[in-house]
Amino acid sequence: MENSSRCVFALNGLTGMLIAVVLLLSILVGLTCWGISAQQSVMQAPYTLQNKQDIKMFGSSRNDHVIIKGETK
Numbered sequence: 001m002e003n004s005s006r007c008v009f010a011l012n013g014l015t016g017m018l019i020a021v022v023l024l025l026s027i028l029v030g031l032t033c034w035g036i037s038a039q040q041s042v043m044q045a046p047y048t049l050q051n052k053q054d055i056k057m058f059g060s061s062r063n064d065h066v067i068i069k070g071e072t073k
Helices: 014-043
Strands: 047-049 066-068
Touching: none
Parallel strands: none
Antiparallel strands: 047 066
């Protein structure tokens, strides 16, 4: 019995592989751009620590000691 329903350009053949590759590459490009923009936004607003000696290991609030450039309390 011969399988006559085979087709190179069916979605499970060459076309399906190309769709999967294009989809994965577009996801990769999107996540890369998102990561670069996140790094650039963090780079533009560095932070400094205030009262370094008063920081406790437990029970200390981050907002009491971290000052982000350009942000007002």
